[in-house]
Amino acid sequence: EAGVVQSPRYKIIEKKQPVAFWCNPISGHNTLYWYLQNLGQGPELLIRYENEEAVDDSQLPKDRFSAERLKGVDSTLKIQPAELGDSAVYLCASSFRSNEQFFGPGTRLTVL
Amino acid sequence: AQKVTQAQTEISVVEKEDVTLDCVYETRDTTYYLFWYKQPPSGELVFLIRRNSFDEQNEISGRYSWNFQKSTSSFNFTITASQVVDSAVYFCALSEEETSGSRLTFGEGTQLTVNP
Numbered sequence: 001e002a003g004v005v006q007s008p009r010y011k012i013i014e015k016k017q018p019v020a021f022w023c024n025p026i027s028g029h030n031t032l033y034w035y036l037q038n039l040g041q042g043p044e045l046l047i048r049y050e051n052e053e054a055v056d057d058s059q060l061p062k063d064r065f066s067a068e069r070l071k072g073v074d075s076t077l078k079i080q081p082a083e084l085g086d087s088a089v090y091l092c093a094s095s096f097r098s099n100e101q102f103f104g105p106g107t108r109l110t111v112l
Numbered sequence: 113a114q115k116v117t118q119a120q121t122e123i124s125v126v127e128k129e130d131v132t133l134d135c136v137y138e139t140r141d142t143t144y145y146l147f148w149y150k151q152p153p154s155g156e157l158v159f160l161i162r163r164n165s166f167d168e169q170n171e172i173s174g175r176y177s178w179n180f181q182k183s184t185s186s187f188n189f190t191i192t193a194s195q196v197v198d199s200a201v202y203f204c205a206l207s208e209e210e211t212s213g214s215r216l217t218f219g220e221g222t223q224l225t226v227n228p
Contacts, residue, residue: 003156042116042203042218043157056215089155099145099207099214103157 002026004104006092012110018080021107025073025094032069033101034077035091043091049075079109087111114139116206118219125194126227133189133222135204141165146180146187147205147216157203163187194226 005024013019025032030051035043046065048056051072060067064083069075079086089108093101115138125131137146148160161171163180171178175192191198201221207214 040220042205042220043216044218045215048215091157093157099209099216100147100159100162101216102159103149105154105156108155 004092004094004102006090006104006107008107009105010108010110012112013082014112015084016081018078019082019109020079021077021090021092021109023075023077023092023104025075025092026096026102029094029096029102030072031095032075033093033095034067034075035093035103037089037091037106039088046077046090082109082111084111114141114144114206114208114217116204116217116219118202118204118222120222121220122223122225124225124227127196128193129226130190130192131194131224131226133191133202133204133224135187135189135219137185137187137204137206139206139208141208143208145207145209145214147207148178148187148189149203149205149218151201151203151221153200160189191224194224196226196228199224199226 007022032049034046037043047060047067049069052069067077087110089106091106093103095101117136144165146163149157151157168180177190179188201223203221204219205216207216
């Protein structure tokens with residue numbers, strides 16, 4: 001069974017540029033999560049989807065971050081415009097009917 | 113509010129040594145779930161174990177064992193006879209919900225380095 005897939009694995013951009021990350025969850029997993037992991041810290045939840053509905057986005061900086069999960073499968077997280085402080089690893093995870101979450105390899109973003 | 117504390121930022125051991133990673137948590141709920149994840153250099157978080165607050169039995173899986181003590185709000189993780197491949201960052205996490213969609217609160221992680 002394929003795991004959570006994320007792309008790109010690495011992204012380097014200049015500040016003020018837009019950037020997007022893509023996540024494909026494990027087949028059949030209805031819950032999808034985006035986490036932010038700063039260097040030397042544990043992941044922090046940005047947004048959680050139940051199917052196509054965002055049910056917990058309280059930690060998402062909505063002035064520059066947006067996310068979507070069309071058709072309740074793949075998801076895209078976007079930052080526009082990116083700031084230096086956005087440099088981090090963005091992790092996607094998915095789950096089905098339990099709190100056991102399966103994580104993807106993450107996208108490491110560097111903003112110059 | 114829930115909180116997870118991993119006081120050990122970095123641990124370095126020599127192969128075959130036993131090592132214990134500490135985890136202390138805070139929660140006001142009587143029902144909660146505790147997790148350990150491993151994050152190797154590749155970056156992917158790998159699930160190791162989940163325990164609920166009603167099950168205080170220690171668990172052993174191969175070289176891994178977990179000690180859950182509600183009295184001290186701790187959920188420590190021991191690797192016996194460590195190997196170089198155990199080198200990774202280990203995260204302890206807490207969830208207050210059983211169902212899918214629960215928010216995981218992570219500790220800051222412990223970087224374990226196992227030297228040959």
